[in-house]
Amino acid sequence: MFFNNKISFLSLLIYLIPASLIVGILITEILIFTIFIFFIYYCIVNKNFSYFKSNYFKSFMIIYLFLILNSIFSKDIFLSLKVAIPYIRYGILSLAIWLALEENKNFLKHFRYFLVLPIGLLIFDGFIQYLFGYNIVGYSTQSSRLSSFFFDEWILGSFVQKFFPLLIFVLFSSYATSKYSYFKLCFLFLGYLIVFFSGERAAFYLLSFYFVLILIPLFFIYNKINKFFYFFLPILFLFFLFSPIKDRVFLLNPETNLKKSIISFYKSNYDTYLKTSVRIFSDHKIIGSGIKTYRVLCKKYYDIDPVKSCSTHPHNYYIQVLAESGIVGIFILLIVLLYLVINYIRLISRGRYYVKQNYFNIIIISGLIVFLWPFATTGSLFNNFISIILFFNFGFLVKNINSKKVRNII
Numbered sequence: 001m002f003f004n005n006k007i008s009f010l011s012l013l014i015y016l017i018p019a020s021l022i023v024g025i026l027i028t029e030i031l032i033f034t035i036f037i038f039f040i041y042y043c044i045v046n047k048n049f050s051y052f053k054s055n056y057f058k059s060f061m062i063i064y065l066f067l068i069l070n071s072i073f074s075k076d077i078f079l080s081l082k083v084a085i086p087y088i089r090y091g092i093l094s095l096a097i098w099l100a101l102e103e104n105k106n107f108l109k110h111f112r113y114f115l116v117l118p119i120g121l122l123i124f125d126g127f128i129q130y131l132f133g134y135n136i137v138g139y140s141t142q143s144s145r146l147s148s149f150f151f152d153e154w155i156l157g158s159f160v161q162k163f164f165p166l167l168i169f170v171l172f173s174s175y176a177t178s179k180y181s182y183f184k185l186c187f188l189f190l191g192y193l194i195v196f197f198s199g200e201r202a203a204f205y206l207l208s209f210y211f212v213l214i215l216i217p218l219f220f221i222y223n224k225i226n227k228f229f230y231f232f233l234p235i236l237f238l239f240f241l242f243s244p245i246k247d248r249v250f251l252l253n254p255e256t257n258l259k260k261s262i263i264s265f266y267k268s269n270y271d272t273y274l275k276t277s278v279r280i281f282s283d284h285k286i287i288g289s290g291i292k293t294y295r296v297l298c299k300k301y302y303d304i305d306p307v308k309s310c311s312t313h314p315h316n317y318y319i320q321v322l323a324e325s326g327i328v329g330i331f332i333l334l335i336v337l338l339y340l341v342i343n344y345i346r347l348i349s350r351g352r353y354y355v356k357q358n359y360f361n362i363i364i365i366s367g368l369i370v371f372l373w374p375f376a377t378t379g380s381l382f383n384n385f386i387s388i389i390l391f392f393n394f395g396f397l398v399k400n401i402n403s404k405k406v407r408n409i410i
Contacts, residue, residue, distance in 0.1 A: 015114035074290020090391040097395025145199035157198030165367030213366035273314035277323035288326035313380035
């Protein structure tokens with residue numbers, strides 16, 4: 001079925017990306033490279049260059065060219081260029097998703113299975129690991145945190161959180177059956193719980209923030225949403241109350257109050273990264289020190305803290321961009337965030353009918369706002385794992401904002 005035509009084959013490559021991220025990033029990179037080549041070939045053969053003329057791709061190319069310029073003047077040119085030159089594959093990934101959504105009428109119908117099944121397996125395996133101390137293949141974390149099939153990488157909660165917008169969409173879009181609504185809500189509820197049980201504070205806080213953003217407009221539209229919360233909120237409270245991992249997630253310490261716990265946590269982990277990043281920025285204000293160079297330059301600032309000054313990145317997108325991309329980079333990132341926030345406010349402020357007609361936009365834009373939220377600990381913005389998920393989500397948004405016909409999504 002998937003090999004009958006070119007678009008079906010492209011769709012299959014895209015379907016496999018979420019599962020491939022669980023199996024291993026090398027497989028994902030092979031898929032991304034194949035999608036890149038296939039998309040360029042398809043556009044040339046069909047003489048269809050409209051995707052490259054879109055405002056999205058023009059904006060992406062501005063960012064791409066800046067990253068190349070940033071890398072040329074980097075303090076470690078090879079390290080930066082190694083990331084910057086192939087960065088274009090992420091922009092093409094978004095365009096390829098747009099193309100597949102536009103040309104393959106069954107894309108979402110099939111993608112639903114390729115997304116729900118691997119995430120469902122992660123949720124199931126995560127609960128097994130939480131209850132018994134090891135997952136279904138016998139891997140034990142030797143910790144209160146969960147990793148499931150990511151093994152020694154603590155990214156289970158982050159992975160589920162970042163794919164949650166697409167998970168909600170494929171479960172409740174107009175392409176999905178209207179049956180089993182409560183079963184689907186229970187599935188999302190279990191996903192939320194596994195993010196909590198994973199012990200990843202940032203992922204749990206960001207997912208909670210995401211729910212606030214998408215539920216604000218729904219409370220005024222659907223009574224079912226209110227009934228769902230009346231039923232599940234007490235259950236959720238009991239889980240949080242009796243979970244042994246609550247102390248880690250909520251930074252609870254019986255010997256001190258919450259405010260002091262938060263301050264102590266921040267100073268012990270991230271204060272030096274911020275100070276080091278500011279020092280790097282002060283020496284490279286305009287275009288930064290070069291992407292991926294924090295790990296190199298932090299060694300020059302051991303006077304801040306010889307033990308804690310260095311890491312592969314400063315654990316916050318905005319602090320990282322400030323140090324590595326300077327004023328220009330932080331300006332671009334803030335413009336992207338501001339664009340998303342303005343569009344979110346515009347979408348939810350136009351009345352009930354408009355919200356219903358554009359709820360897909362709200363789902364994805366809210367997810368991207370949370371993805372790029374500045375007040376959270378994060379991975380590296382230029383990490384391939386994070387970049388792939390980011391631009392994977394952007395692909396769905398780009399298609400929808402360029403769609404000529406508005407659909408009633410929910």
